[in-house]
Structures are given as C-alpha cells and as structure tokens.
Amino acid sequence: MKIKKFGWLLAVFSILMIVTACSGGSGEGDNTSEGTDTAISTDGELHYASNVQPPTLDPLMSNAIVTREVASVIYESLVAFNENFEPVPMLAESIDVSEDGKTYTFNLRQGVLFHNGEEMKAEDVVASMERWKEKSSSARAVLTEPQFAEVDEYTVTMTLAEPTTLALGAIANTSHLAAIMPKEIVESAPESGVEEFIGTGPFKFVEWKQDQYLHFTRFDEYAALDTPASGLSGKKEALVKDVYFDIVIDPSTQLSGLQTGEYDIAGGIIQDDLAQLEANPDLEYITPFDANYTLLFNRKEGAFQSKELRQAVAYALDLDALAAVAAVDNYEITPSQLPKQNAVWATDAGSEFHNQKDLEKAKQLVEQSGYNGETLNILTTRDYPQMYNEAVYVKEQLAQIGINVELLVYDWATALSEVRNSPQDWNIFTTSFPSTPSPVELLYYAESYFDGAETDTQKELLAKIKSAPTTEEAKQYWEELQTHSIEDVKLITTFAANKISAYTTDVKGYKYFEVPLFYNVSVSE
Amino acid sequence: MKTYLLKRLISLIPTLLIVSIVVYLIIYLTPGDPAEVMLGDSATDEQVEALREEMGLNDSFVQRYFTWMGGVLQGDLGTSYFMKEDVTYSIVSHLGPTLSLAILAEIFAIVIGIPIGIFAARRRGTYVDQSFMGLSYIGVAIPSFLLALFLILIFSITLKWFPVAGYKELSEGLWEHLRYMILPALALGCMHIALTARMTRSSMLDVLNLNFIKTARAKGVKESIVIYRHTLRNALLPIITIIGQNFGILIAGAAVVETVFNIPGIGQLVVNSIERRDFPVIQGIILFVTFVYVVINLIVDLLYGVIDPRVKLDK
Numbered sequence: 001m002k003i004k005k006f007g008w009l010l011a012v013f014s015i016l017m018i019v020t021a022c023s024g025g026s027g028e029g030d031n032t033s034e035g036t037d038t039a040i041s042t043d044g045e046l047h048y049a050s051n052v053q054p055p056t057l058d059p060l061m062s063n064a065i066v067t068r069e070v071a072s073v074i075y076e077s078l079v080a081f082n083e084n085f086e087p088v089p090m091l092a093e094s095i096d097v098s099e100d101g102k103t104y105t106f107n108l109r110q111g112v113l114f115h116n117g118e119e120m121k122a123e124d125v126v127a128s129m130e131r132w133k134e135k136s137s138s139a140r141a142v143l144t145e146p147q148f149a150e151v152d153e154y155t156v157t158m159t160l161a162e163p164t165t166l167a168l169g170a171i172a173n174t175s176h177l178a179a180i181m182p183k184e185i186v187e188s189a190p191e192s193g194v195e196e197f198i199g200t201g202p203f204k205f206v207e208w209k210q211d212q213y214l215h216f217t218r219f220d221e222y223a224a225l226d227t228p229a230s231g232l233s234g235k236k237e238a239l240v241k242d243v244y245f246d247i248v249i250d251p252s253t254q255l256s257g258l259q260t261g262e263y264d265i266a267g268g269i270i271q272d273d274l275a276q277l278e279a280n281p282d283l284e285y286i287t288p289f290d291a292n293y294t295l296l297f298n299r300k301e302g303a304f305q306s307k308e309l310r311q312a313v314a315y316a317l318d319l320d321a322l323a324a325v326a327a328v329d330n331y332e333i334t335p336s337q338l339p340k341q342n343a344v345w346a347t348d349a350g351s352e353f354h355n356q357k358d359l360e361k362a363k364q365l366v367e368q369s370g371y372n373g374e375t376l377n378i379l380t381t382r383d384y385p386q387m388y389n390e391a392v393y394v395k396e397q398l399a400q401i402g403i404n405v406e407l408l409v410y411d412w413a414t415a416l417s418e419v420r421n422s423p424q425d426w427n428i429f430t431t432s433f434p435s436t437p438s439p440v441e442l443l444y445y446a447e448s449y450f451d452g453a454e455t456d457t458q459k460e461l462l463a464k465i466k467s468a469p470t471t472e473e474a475k476q477y478w479e480e481l482q483t484h485s486i487e488d489v490k491l492i493t494t495f496a497a498n499k500i501s502a503y504t505t506d507v508k509g510y511k512y513f514e515v516p517l518f519y520n521v522s523v524s525e
Numbered sequence: 526m527k528t529y530l531l532k533r534l535i536s537l538i539p540t541l542l543i544v545s546i547v548v549y550l551i552i553y554l555t556p557g558d559p560a561e562v563m564l565g566d567s568a569t570d571e572q573v574e575a576l577r578e579e580m581g582l583n584d585s586f587v588q589r590y591f592t593w594m595g596g597v598l599q600g601d602l603g604t605s606y607f608m609k610e611d612v613t614y615s616i617v618s619h620l621g622p623t624l625s626l627a628i629l630a631e632i633f634a635i636v637i638g639i640p641i642g643i644f645a646a647r648r649r650g651t652y653v654d655q656s657f658m659g660l661s662y663i664g665v666a667i668p669s670f671l672l673a674l675f676l677i678l679i680f681s682i683t684l685k686w687f688p689v690a691g692y693k694e695l696s697e698g699l700w701e702h703l704r705y706m707i708l709p710a711l712a713l714g715c716m717h718i719a720l721t722a723r724m725t726r727s728s729m730l731d732v733l734n735l736n737f738i739k740t741a742r743a744k745g746v747k748e749s750i751v752i753y754r755h756t757l758r759n760a761l762l763p764i765i766t767i768i769g770q771n772f773g774i775l776i777a778g779a780a781v782v783e784t785v786f787n788i789p790g791i792g793q794l795v796v797n798s799i800e801r802r803d804f805p806v807i808q809g810i811i812l813f814v815t816f817v818y819v820v821i822n823l824i825v826d827l828l829y830g831v832i833d834p835r836v837k838l839d840k
Binding site: 064246383410416420446 | 556562609610615685688690692797
C-alpha cells in the first residue's frame with residue numbers, strides 16, 4: 001500500500017517535471033521577451049501579416065490581390081485614385097487632354113527619384129507604359145491602340161485611336177499597376193517578369209525571404225506631394241522606418257500574433273475569429289471590400305447555353321441562405337457588380353431579377369428549357385472554403401427543382417486550369433472577382449474570358465460605356481448593361497464579401513483603400 | 526565494414542533513380558499549370574503560352590526529364606519558377622528551420638521518452654506504469670495541430686513565455702532561436718516522446734526477463750548497474766531504430782506544425798510549391814527527402830554494429 005502511494009507521488013512529480021521541462025527556463029524567457037518584443041516605436045517597424053505570399057512582385061505579372069498589395073508599397077503610377085475613385089495626378093504634375101479626347105499629355109514631376117537614385121524621366125515612363133499596355137487587362141479592355149511617346153525629358157503623350165473617359169482610371173488601377181520603373185529594368189525583363197524591384201514609392205524593397213517575409217525600408221529621398229492624402233493619392237509619408245510583410249498562412253496564428261504584438265496589422269483574419277477580436281480592447285478592425293463571390297456559367301458548351309436554365313438557377317437560389325451556409329458574416333447581398341465603395345459605378349440596377357427566391361418559377365423555367373436530366377458539374381475548390389460551401393448549397397437547391405448536380409472539387413490551381421482548358425467538363429464555376437475601376441474592366445466582360453459567348457447587347461453597351469463623352473452618360477449605359485447581365489444570367493453575384501483587417505491600438509492612421517496603406521501610419525508603444 | 530558501406534552506397538543509386546522517375550511522372554500527370562497560376566485568371570492565352578515556352582513547359586516529357594536529370598547528376602536541381610532561386614538553395618535555406626525543429630523534437634523524445642520508459646518498465650504493472658502508458662496513448666493520439674494550439678494558448682497568449690509564431694535564425698542567438706522553437710518542437714515531438722517511451726518500456730521488459738539479468742541480480746549486482754549497463758544497453762537496438770525512423774518522419778512530417786507556428790521549413794516549402802505548381806522545387810525536395818531517409822537508415826544500421834558487437838556488418 002505504501003509503495004503504491006509512493007508510486008502515485010512519483011507519477012505526479014514526473015508530470016510536473018515534464019511540464020517544467022517543456023517551459024525550459026521560463027523566467028529567462030520572460031525577461032528576454034520584454035527586451036525584444038518592443039520593436040514598436042514611431043521610428044520603428046511595422047509588421048503586417050499576410051496570409052499569402054505573392055507569386056511575384058512584378059505588378060504586371062499577376063492580378064493576384066496580394067501582388068497588388070506589395071506592388072503598391074514600392075511602385076507608383078502616373079495617376080492614382082483619390083477616395084472618390086477619381087484618377088488624379090501622382091507622378092504626373094498635370095495632364096492635358098486634347099479636344100478630341102484622343103491625346104493625353106502627361107507633364108511629369110521633376111526631381112522624382114527612383115530607389116536606385118536616378119531621376120525618373122520620360123524615357124522611363126514610355127518604356128514602363130509600353131510594357132503595361134501589353135500586359136494589363138485594364139489597358140486591353142479600355143484603351144484602343146494606345147501609343148506612348150516621349151516629347152521631351154519631362155513630357156509624355158498617350159494617343160488613342162478612340163477617345164474614352166475611362167483612360168486615366170485604367171492607368172490608376174492597382175491591379176496590373178502601371179508602375180513606373182527605370183527603362184533598363186523594363187527592357188531587360190524576361191517573360192517571367194522584372195528581376196529588380198525599383199520604383200518611386202515611399203518605401204523601397206530590401207529583401208524577400210521566401211515564405212518568411214518581405215522587407216521594405218523608408219526611401220529617404222522620396223518626393224512627397226503636398227496635397228492632402230486621399231485614397232491612394234496626395235501626400236505619402238513613411239512614418240515607420242521598416243515595413244515587414246510577414247507571410248503568416250494560418251489565420252489563428254495571425255490573431256494570436258496580433259494579441260501578443262508580434263504583428264501590428266493582420267490582413268487575413270477570418271469570420272470565426274471575429275468574436276475573439278471584438279472581445280479584445282487592444283484590437284480594432286476595419287472591413288474593406290474583398291471580392292464579389294460569383295457563380296459563373298459556362299455558356300460556351302453544355303446545358304447552360306439555355307438562357308431559361310440559367311434563369312432557373314437564379315430563381316432557385318436564396319442568396320441570404322447561401323451566404324449563411326458559405327459561413328461569412330461580413331457580407332452584403334447586392335446586385336451591384338462593382339463594390340458600393342466605388343460611388344461612381346455602384347448601382348442597384350437589375351435588382352428586380354436578383355435574389356428572387358422563387359422555386360415555382362424556377363421549376364417552370366426548367367421545363368421550358370428542355371433540360372433532359374443530364375448531370376451538371378459545379379467546379380469548385382476547398383482552398384477557399386466559402387466557394388466550396390456555396391457549391392454544396394447550390395447543389396442542394398438545384399436538386400429541389402430537378403437539376404442533377406455533381407461537384408468537381410479541385411485545388412485552386414487545377415480549377416483554374418480546368419476552367420481555361422476543359423470547358424466540356426464544367427457547367428458552373430465558383431469564383432470571385434475583386435474590384436475594378438470601371439465596369440468595362442470587369443474580367444468577365446473581356447472577350448478573352450473563359451465563358452465566352454457574349455451577347456450583342458453586351459458588346460454594344462460596353463462600347464457605349466467606353467465612348468460616352470461623360471461619366472454620367474456612361475453610367476446610364478452601365479445600368480442598362482448590369483440589368484441585361486442579371487436578366488440574361490451571365491453570372492450570379494452571390495454576395496459581396498468584406499475582408500477583416502485587424503490592427504492593434506498602437507497603430508495610428510491605418511487605412512485600407514484597394515490595398516493596405518503603410519504610409520501615413522505610425523506605430524507607438 | 527568498408528565493403529558493406531560501399532555496397533549500401535551503391536544501392537542508393539537505383540533507389541534514387543526510381544524515385545526520380547516516379548516523381549517526375551506524377552508531377553507530369555498532375556493537372557494545373559505553373560504559368561496559369563502565376564499569371565492568374567486575367568491572362569490571355571497568348572500570355573500563358575509565352576510564359577510556358579520560356580519555362581520550357583512545352584517540351585516533351587522525355588526531353589524535360591533528361592534535361593532535369595542531366596542537371597541533377599551535376600548537382601543542379603534546377604531553378605524555382607516562383608522564387609527564381611536555385612532549388613538547392615531553397616532546400617538548404619528551408620532545411621535549417623526543419624532540421625532544428627526535428628533535432629529539438631528528437632532531443633525531447635530521447636530526454637523525456639527514454640527515462641519514462643525505463644521508469645515504467647521498472648515498475649511494471651503498478652499504477653505508475655499504467656498511468657504513464659495511458660498518458661502515452663494520449664500523446665500518440667493527440668493531433669499535433671491541436672496540441673500546438675493548446676500550447677500557444679497556454680504558453681504564448683496567457684503566460685507570454687514564448688512567442689506565438691515565427692522564426693529567428695541561430696545566428697541571432699541560441700536563446701532567441703530556441704524561444705521560437707520550443708513550442709513547435711514540443712507539439713511536433715509529443716507523439717515521438719510517447720512512442721519512444723512505449724518502445725523503451727517494452728524493449729526493457731523483454732531484456733529484464735532474460736536469464737542473464739536474473740543471474741546478475743542473483744549475484745548481487747547493484748540494481749542501477751543491472752538496469753543501465755546490462756538491460757538498457759541490450760534493449761537499445763529497437764529504441765535506436767525507432768529514433769532513426771522518427772527523425773525521417775519528423776523532417777518529412779513537420780508541415781502542419783510549421784504552418785501553425787509559421788516556420789519557414791521544408792514542410793511549408795513543399796505545401797506552397799504544390800499549390801504553386803513549382804515543379805522543380807517539388808521534385809528537388811522529394812529526391813532530397815528520399816536521400817535523407819536512405820542515409821538515416823544506413824546510419825542506424827551502422828550504429829547497430831557499434832552498440833551491439835554481436836551484429837557484424839561485413840557478412
């Protein structure tokens with residue numbers, strides 16, 4: 001009996017030993033953590049946690065949102081959006097537009113230095129813009145045969161075959177940013193993108209430690225504007241010396257790191273963690289627009305060539321229920337194909353055909369469509385759980401109106417490849433679209449985009465938006481186009497999701513406009 | 526010994542060759558295209574085609590395999606599509622964190638696992654033994670990511686002893702390095718602590734029942750000498766085997782823990798590279814991990830001879 005008691009004591013003691021061994025020298029840890037974790041000061045470091053590593057830092061090589069985010073740290077373009085989504089001069093001093101609207105003259109600011117110390121001149125702008133017009137989807141969508149030419153050292157012209165009010169917006173787009181880089185770098189760039197990252201922004205690129213972080217440091221010779229900061233335009237001041245773009249894949253790690261001060265701002269907090277975030281008085285958050293989640297129909301091949309069948313799907317869905325199933329809380333259900341933040345273009349036109357939740361009508365439409373009971377495939381991915389959940393809901397809902405659906409679940413890379421290369425395999429693709437400056441640049445209106453089969457009405461209206469002499473007039477055509485697109489069920493905008501960008505109360509002045517802004521932000525203790 | 530070593534080294538070649546072909550074939554058959562991943566959905570077919578051409582993706586399977594293999598034979602594993610750096614460099618730079626993690630986890634397994642095993646074996650059948658072995662079941666069963674989250678909650682967020690995540694290189698100081706490594710190593714090593722303890726216990730028990738131990742005890746040899754010199758030494762072979770195998774598993778299986786603790790190790794590199802379809806990196810890592818496995822097995826086999834003179838490697 002005595003031995004047994006002794007044994008128990010020993011067992012408890014050993015467990016204690018293990019626990020203390022685990023925490024090895026805890027007291028010491030305490031001291032050091034106070035010494036080193038205080039890398040936070042007004043002239044110190046800003047740590048931003050991003051849940052993806054950019055595929056490239058060359059803004060023209062990818063339309064990934066994360067590439068926009070990092071590219072905007074280093075690069076600037078001739079014009080930038082103010083907070084009302086109006087393009088205003090950034091690297092240009094002023095812009096003159098000819099009477100016929102076909103020639104834009106960019107008078108460049110003098111004394112703007114690249115991060116390599118050389119001054120930005122017209123030849124750099126011409127080389128950069130020539131490359132941009134080849135690669136940018138905005139340029140393709142908006143500009144007709146653009147030509148860039150050097151007039152003198154500080155003047156560049158852009159001539160277009162057809163005038164459009166959307167030209168400067170396309171140049172201000174943060175996706176495929178029209179970054180101005182030194183001529184040598186642009187011209188020596190291989191097909192896979194530039195090999196040196198030199199821009200004119202308030203921070204310069206220092207190091208990319210793969211899968212760990214990107215390090216940027218203040219560019220001391222940055223030529224700041226003195227107009228007030230607004231959107232992406234105006235005065236930019238680097239209030240911290242170093243910016244670290246930490247790659248932190250796991251969202252819960254981001255939140256924990258925010259709580260302990262490892263990161264100052266976290267870009268990828270998920271809805272599940274919102275309650276925890278709100279419960280912490282030291283954390284704040286903003287919810288900028290992320291993307292419009294969308295069901296894209298394959299109208300090139302298969303059953304959804306039938307408009308009635310597409311409409312049946314639209315009537316069968318209850319988007320409020322769908323968003324609840326997709327497990328997002330931070331969303332809006334709106335027919336607007338551009339985010340409401342974009343006051344110029346956001347519109348509710350077409351709402352009479354959006355989110356109608358009418359199963360009876362849906363069943364009638366299935367009958368009219370002559371659907372023969374064949375199995376239809378929804379192409380989706382678990383890489384973005386919202387998309388997968390959405391697909392599961394759609395499958396259930398379509399079963400109720402007699403449409404048989406199978407899910408094709410792939411990883412994102414395979415899904416992208418399937419969409420592009422195997423149109424015979426899929427009927428609906430779950431995807432999402434980020435914001436664009438104007439509706440013309442929405443990817444799904446591009447002729448080269450996967451679903452193909454554009455209607456004449458769509459083509460006509462797109463042309464009218466592009467060539468309208470005023471934005472007001474263009475907006476009328478856009479309302480018509482959005483209505484047409486919803487009625488024709490080109491796609492279904494299921495919900496507009498917002499992202500959660502959280503930061504500690506030590507961070508002052510943090511804003512998000514298309515991208516997280518790291519200038520005019522200070523971090524105090 | 527020398528001929529044995531030579532034989533084993535030569536047998537490496539066909540193993541690696543077969544692995545290289547299988548890996549290449551699997552990757553070749555995998556859907557998804559690195560050029561499409563890089564350019565995104567806005568790219569035109571022409572842009573994708575131009576990039577594919579530059580990446581050499583339009584060459585035939587055989588041509589690509591031989592170009593790659595030719596490089597490998599000269600010690601060049603190729604260049605990463607995405608990171609634009611040598612695959613060898615990527616592997617080496619991501620290997621440091623993983624190796625450090627695996628070694629620390631292994632140290633935990635040895636320092637904690639073996640004593641518990643010995644302790645439990647000496648008290649076979651008692652409550653102590655049973656509770657330790659019960660605990661070890663939990664240790665084997667608990668998923669590393671769950672344990673990791675518990676550890677973060679307790680030691681990082683509540684007690685603030687350790688950082689939540691991240692990685693500091695050894696060059697920034699040993700303690701600074703360890704501070705970031707201890708929780709991940711515990712999360713990763715927990716299963717191995719448990720496995721080592723169980724293996725030690727059963728192996729010790731086998732030996733403790735043998736006649737020579739009874740003889741030693743009958744002769745009145747001190748108990749500590751019986752346990753450590755006679756029993757443990759004889760029980761060590763299976764323990765060493767499991768430690769060796771564990772090491773391979775630790776290196777190859779650290780991906781989950783690396784993700785939770787945001788450690789830029791090999792595991793994370795594999796996962797990221799698969800998502801990006803960064804073929805040269807995936808091939809390079811698999812070949813490398815195969816190599817590590819084979820070499821560790823070889824080392825373990827050699828250790829047998831050192832520990833147990835009865836094991837002769839020449840024959």
